[in-house]
Structure formats: structure tokens, C-alpha cells
Amino acid sequence: MSPDGARTDAAIRRQTAVGRLGLVLRGDGPVTRLVDLDQAAPLRALFPHPVPGEPLTACVANTGGGLVAGDRLSVSVTVVEGARAMVMAQAAEKVYRSGTGDAAEVSVSLTAGAESWLEWLPRETIVFDRARLRRETVLNLDPTAHVLAGEIVVLGRRAHGETLTRGLIRDTWAVRISGRLVWADALHLEGDLARAGQAPAGFAGAEALATLIARLPGQEAALTDAVRTRLETHDRVRAGCTTVNGLMICRILAPATVAALGAFADVWTLLRQAGGGHAASLPRLWSI
């Protein structure tokens, strides 16, 4: 048995986890302060040394070593009163085979108040064969908030000889501005995942799908053009960009996850610089 196979069975035997992480960040002049932290294992937040001029950064770690059937994780991030924060995943998340037919459930709630800046920077979510995942990401935004958020789904690791045959991948978004639903999306793959992975109108053989959502009030039109130009330099991905109801949506499909990550990081850094005046780079932790 491969090391990963052994890991999968071990993971299935452990008890299901109910993890929780809540962060509230408040702006205090030019400084952003953590005013509330609520965490329950296996989720916890780590705070790397602040970089001058950069948003306060929090790393979300899942100490449970991946997701199995029945796990329920919920993350809530609130930035208020001009706070500037980046919340990033510490590592790629693995979703293991479901032995019970239940799904692992992940719920992410992001709330951004007036004149705030929030980045929700993911690592890839690697879905194993016969895994079942339901994830929802909900954004509630003030009209003046600036937000970058994303998710990256990997349909099995080709380099490890893994392909998906069956399972469930449900990944949904809902974005509200002043309470009004401006954009929603529901990726729902269920049943014959091999067919979905290969279908020309499905994933057309892509290993990874990255989604980047940007709310940068008043800058969408100019930045959409800039993102399109930047994406043209990535010739190993199929990527595009559009603007719907004041949100920029960028999608990247790639036959190799590393190519999707490269294009994703490139667009992200462009937007955090052009849209937020931050460094055109990502934290060193992200690229490990």
C-alpha cells in the first residue's frame, strides 16, 4: 500500500472533527488590531511577524491533517473600521476518501466593513478519490470594502498517479454587498467524476481549477484589462476574467496544479498592488 493509501485509512478511523475559528480585526488609525479570537481544534490561527506597511497577516492551520467524512470546519473573519488584513491558509488541505458516505463540510464567512481591506488567500484543496466535500464561502461586504478571495480545487494529484472516479465536490460562493446578493456560484460534481474531469465542457482534463474574486470598487474595468493582459503570459493554463455586478471573477484551469498556482499568484499580486497599494508579492509562507 502506498504511503498515501495508508494515511487515508488512518484518517478514516479517527473521530470526526468539529473545528472553529473566528477572527475580528479592527482598524486603529494606520494599525490593525486583533480584537477577538475564538478557536477550537483542529483549527487555529498563527500570526507571523508583521511586515511594515503590509496588512496584518493571520495563517489558518488545520492541525487535524486533512478532512474526512463528517468533519465540520467553520471559519469566520470580520474586518471593521478600516482594518487591513490578510488571512491565508497555512498549507494545502487534503480531503480523504469518505468511508461513510457523509461529506466533510467547510463553511467560510468573510465580513468586510467600510474602507477595509481583506485578503482570503487559499492554498489548494486536494480532493482524493471517493472523497465527499461540501464547502461554502459567504462574503458580506460594505460597498467601500476592498476584498480579494479565492479557492483552488485539485481533482486528484496526477503526479502521484491519483485520478478521481467517484465522489462529491460541492464548492459554493455567495457575495452580498449591502445585503444584496450580487453573485453566487455553485460548482457541483457528483457521481462519475472521471467523466466530469475529461468532458470537454467540464474540466477538459484539467487537474486544478482556481477561482479568484475581487471587489475593488471603481477599479474593475481597468483591472480586468490588466488581468487579461497578465494572464496571456501564462501559456500552460486556460484562464479568463469577467466583471459581474461590480465583482471581478477570474478562473484558471490547468492540466498541472503548479501552473494554476503560478497564474493565480501572479493575478493576486497584481491586484493587491494595483487595487490596494500593497507589495506585489505573497508571503513567503505561501510559496513553500
Place this chain on the structure above:
Amino acid sequence: MAGGMGMGMGTVTGMVTTMTEPTDMPLADPALHRLLAWLSPAFPVGAFTWSHGLEAAVEAGLVHDRDSLMDWVGWIVAQGSGRLDADCLRESHRAVAARDWAALRESAEEAAAQRATAEMALEASAQGAAFLRAITDGWPAEGIAKARAVLTDAGLDVAYPVAVGLAAACHGLPLRPVLAGYLHALGANLISAGVRLIPLGQTAGQQAQAALVPVFIQATEAALVRPWSDRGSAAPMVDWTSMAHETQYTRLFRS
């Protein structure tokens, strides 16, 4: 048949349950005539001007002959926006049939927001608005004005599947044939676009449409039993072609 049958298989196993609503009624003649008229290419919603990204898919060489067109269109109907549209049509039909205006608002809000790209959003809202105008003026029925007022008051664009579900419920049309008709019309419209774009002969187009009938049936049956919490689609390549279409140099279609 290589069309998008596989993904739907797992979702149809619940079909043995007894339907609690009259989805199975045979269509009375007036109802059949309404459905044929509303979903005909001649109904003034301008369906022929939308390709749902197909124009870019042809440009990229992803769709180039009868079989690749069938595969592409079958997947859209069963697993792409056809899947999501069917969910929204079903919910709005049930809501209006029950005169549950809060449920109508919820399904209409979701349908309006569930648009992957700017052109797909316009495709859904332009056809929805045109459909409701034509129904209101030409095919009045009790309830339509009230349903429209509910959505207008909520400031919502009415997506095409919601408009069809709403009108069908007001006219007392049962859900199954409406879903079947909607999904067939969606597929037929895209095949017609493909025939013009690739280009293909009319015979090849009709062969593709006939071969996709099992997909249309399967998609209809799956939609009848699917829970609202499983709404969605699995066609990121279609989203990509729609984004590419926004900047395509030569365009015959609006999407």
C-alpha cells in the same frame, strides 16, 4: 452516445419515490400548445442571438464537428447551466403554484446571481425580460402580474428559467413537461448555433438533436428529484469560453 449522461446517473436513484405534485399529468391540448409556442425558436426572446460561449469554443477548436457539438451541448444541458436553470425553473414553478412569494423571491434572487460571466448574466436577464413581456401581452393568466410585481419590488432581474417557471405555473402547466421543454429548447438552440458556427449541415444538426433526446430526458428526471441544496453546475470550461468570448475579435453572437 457520448453525451453528458454519466454524471447524472447517481442523482436519479431516488426516482421511485411518489411524486407529491402533479408532474406526471398528460398535457391537455391548450397546455401543449402554450408550451410549444413559448419554447419555439419563433417566440420573441431572441434566443438565436446567444451562443452561451459556443462561439468561442468553436474558435478555440474545442467544438468542430457533429460529435464534439453533441458532447458539448449534452454536457451543458445535463451538467452545465441546464442543470442550474432546471433547479431555478423548478423552484419558481413550485413557489408560484403555491403562491409562496417569499420562495419565489429566493429562487429568483439566486437565479439572477448565479451567472458565471457578464455575457451569461445578460443572456439570462435579457431573455427573461423578453419572455415575461411576451407572456404578459400575449398570453395573460391570473397571477402573472402579481408575480412580476413581487420581483420588481424586490429589484430583481428575472432570469429566463424563472420567467418560464413563473408563467407555466400561472397557466397551470405541470412541471415535468415544462422542464423537458425548457431543456430541449436550450439544447436545440445551442445545436442551431453550432450548425451556423462550425458550420454543419442541417442534417448533422438534426442528428445531434435526435441523439441528445435521452440526455434531455435524463436531465429532466434528475431535476425533478434534486434538492435545492444540490443546485449548481460542473462546466468550468463553458465559463472559460464565455469569458474568452467577451474579447473575441469577430463575433456573430451576443454570448
